Amino acid sequence: MPNMNFAQALNDAHKVEMERDANIYVAGEDVGVYGGIFGVTAGLLDQFGDKRVKDTPITESAIVGTAVGAATAGLRPVIELMFVDFIGVALDQLYNQAAKMKYMFGGKAKIPMVLRMTCGAGIGAAAQHSQCLEAMFMHLPGLKVVMPSTPNDAKGLLIEAIRDDNPVVFLEHKMLYALEGEVAEGDFTIPFGQADIKREGQDVTIVATANMVHTALSAAEKLAADGISAEVVDPRTLYPLDEEGIIQSVKKTHRLVIVHEEVKFAGSGAEIAAIVAEKAFDYLDAPILRVAAPFCPVPFSQPLEQAFIPSEEEIIDAVKKVME
Amino acid sequence: MDLTNEQLLDMYVTMNKIRTFENRVAELFADGKIPGFVHLYVGEEAVATGVCASLTDQDYITSTHRGHGHLIAKGGDIKLMMAELFGKKTGYCKGKGGSMHIADLNLGIMGANGIVGGGPPLASGAALACQYLGNDGVAVCFFGDGASNQGTTHEAMNLATCWKLPVVFVNENNMYGISSCTLNSMCVPNIADRAAAYDMPGVVVDGNDVIAVCEAAAEGISRARQGKGPSLIECKTYRHRGHFEGDPCAYREDSELEEWKEKDPIPRLEQKLMEIELLTDAKINEIKSGLQKDMADAEQFAEESPFPDVSELTEDVYT
Missing domain, CATH: 3.40.50.920 (Rossmann fold)
Incomplete structure (x- = not known):
């Protein structure tokens, strides 16, 4: 198995899935030209073009909300909100719309979307760029909450998240991005709910x-x-x-x-x-x-x-x- | 825009269908048959009707908490709607949503929405899917004057313009967000004026004139379908009833309501259609008694349907 770091493993998961399914798009602040501020989406714009890799304005409600709407209408968005701390300005679209839509509609909606966010302290980023908020997401029925710790888990769980038909909150601790480890090649998934x-x-x-x-x-x-x-x-x-x-x-x-x-x-x-x-x-x-x-x-x-x-x-x- | 006789009659029937449904819901709510909140569309029927006249089943709409009119105009089934309002298992959402969350994704109805300003990003998202899939579909976002002041509305409009999404933002300006009058909640005379900030067309129409609404919407929808991007249509209208059933409306003058009743969209179209002899008294009676019967059927269906079983409580949370 090749050695790669956590960020590269996530990047690889994006590539594997985007090659497999043309209805997956990636959107968020600085995900395209910049390649993601932690490099997770590096190279995706070149490989898949700007229809599928969308740089957005700084507009978290619209990034999340358009993903919810697009997912309901047939796409599989994988969106990045940069820091989990920013969820506050977009929370309604996640917890009142994405999380509840299926239930409110009597089971008739399907919202296959992944919301990636970086979390955690350790780089001196202070109170609004360092939080861990997983309990908040766990408390909202309708969401799945993923929090990997190794490069291999990150890749397998992200592919699983993208294939899941529910809104998935994918939390990436920023101190892990540089962590190296062996990562399985190609297409593999790690099922949710398996410690x-x-x-x-x-x-x-x-x-x-x-x-x-x-x-x-x-x-x-x-x-x-x-x-x-x-x-x-x-x-x-x-x-x-x-x-x-x-x-x-x-x-x-x-x-x-x-x-x-x-x-x-x-x-x-x-x-x-x-x-x-x-x-x-x-x-x-x-x-x-x-x-x-x-x-x-x-x-x-x-x-x-x-x-x-x-x-x-x-x-x-x-x-x-x-x-x- | 030349509307055919059939289109004009269809719009007349749709407006009456909404009015009949809403009036009956008011009675059923007063009788305690319908629990929770209901927000009625009486007086605003021309907006949903005029807009949806140019939509197909593959087009999407997002709605508001005052959503019954949008659902009916987009082709929603009043039996399933009524059953949902009763909280019955046979309702659109198996009784789990109620008045504020009715959806029919097969008809492109992405749901009424209990959050003011919740819909605009969803509409832009549905439009993104249409653009991405290249399927010629468009999305229409119905939103109120209250939602026009929400940040989500700004974000959705800005992104829609940046990405040239096929979406039409249809503002229903009924002048009040519960008691908060637009005179105090915004500092420009028209919500449509804000379109300039996004470099999208913005027009104001008489929201109680179904033909005017229909013409403006047809233009916006056609523009969106041609890939020319979003537009904003502000429909000036008025709700005859309170914000919700039970609202005493102490914040507005009776005379204001009377003035707007003079501009009621249904008699206005009725008069026009009688002038061109498309409608006669006999035809009107036939339409209205047909709708009364449909409504009675819907009510009976709702009454006789079972409540969901308690075992269903935690079903449908996840796919």
Whole structure:
């Protein structure tokens, strides 16, 4: 399998799908000539032309709304909103229109669209360009929510997202774009709702998403040196969520730590913790702990930003606590 | 534009069909048969009727929360509409949508919309699909004076012009967004004046004159079909009833309503058609009693239809 980075893997997924299906178009701010500010759509304009790769004005409501309308009328839009933080100005088109249309119309609509957005802190981009908002999207029936952590997952999940007949929110953590890894060639998909065990272990389950998967993996490495065997589970899609996969791991390890970069309060981890408490309480030997960001906007100053992002040490501390 | 006798009669029937439907809905709402919100189109029938006269089933419309007229004019089935208003399983949306969300994608009806300004980006999107697929279709976006002040409307119009999309923005200016009068909510005399900002044609028409609406819409639709891009048509009109059923309308003078009733689009067309002897008293009676019967059938269908089963509650969320 060839080696490529996360951004190149996403780019490859676009190419594979656009070659396969002429009704797929890509639109967004700076996706064409610029190739996407993180390079994800690089080269698509040259290869597929401006009918299929559309640079838009800065007009998020219209980017999302035209995609919803076009999807309803037979196309398969793959649109980019640049930063997830910008969803606020376009939210109605996503949550009142795209997400609800099928249900409101009694099942008669089909809205096959993918909304790609970058999320996450780590580059000093401050409060309006660094958020993780996955819990907000998880809370809206009608949407699917994807959050990959590796180049291979990114490619397989994006192809799956493009082929899905529902609106899919595809969240790309910006610290992952340069991450290299082996990526399967050509056409392949990763089904939604299938968690991936990124590291097997016996003593504790760490459920982590996006960039936190890698922080959790290095924490697990250090814990191993202390004789603690941690299993790192990456849900990969937050809706649908692989409840069974997470529960199976907890039944094995009897301990659960959940790690995510969005704020802890009412974050995705709260839902995962509640599901495990409801369905596997008897298997737990310790309280479920969450390691997540504090309840504040993402700060700019580097020491503050680093303190905001959950760290390896915090994960190790939490694991040691549930191991007591 | 020369309308045939058949087209003129069709428009007369359609306007009456909308009026009959809406009047009956008002009664059924008052009787407690229809729950929720209903926003009636009484007084504005010429707009939907005049515009949809130039559309085919492969053309798209987006509608508003005051959508019954658009649906009927685009060919919607009043039985399925009435059943939906009753919340019945046989309704257009299996009872899951109600008055504000009726859609029929087979007829290009992309749904009424409960969000003011929700429709314009969707219409531009449907137009994008028509342009992309090269299928000669167009999209018409019905939107109100309230929606004209929403950012989504601006974004949809700007993108439609940048991309030369086959879309016609049809503004129904009935002067009020609930109680908020356009005199206080906008600072230009006409919504159509804003077309200049997008370098698209913008025209004002008497929205209570179905022939004038039809002519303006035909021009905009034909322009869109020829690939010449979007246009904006402002139809000045008035709703005879409140914003929603139950609205006491304390924000407007009775005399204003009386003035507009004088300009009621249905008697105006009726008079014209009688002058050219296309209509007679007997023909009018025949049309109206036929519509009453259709309405009674629709109502009976709705009454006798079952409610959805509770087991259907979480169905249709995902494909």
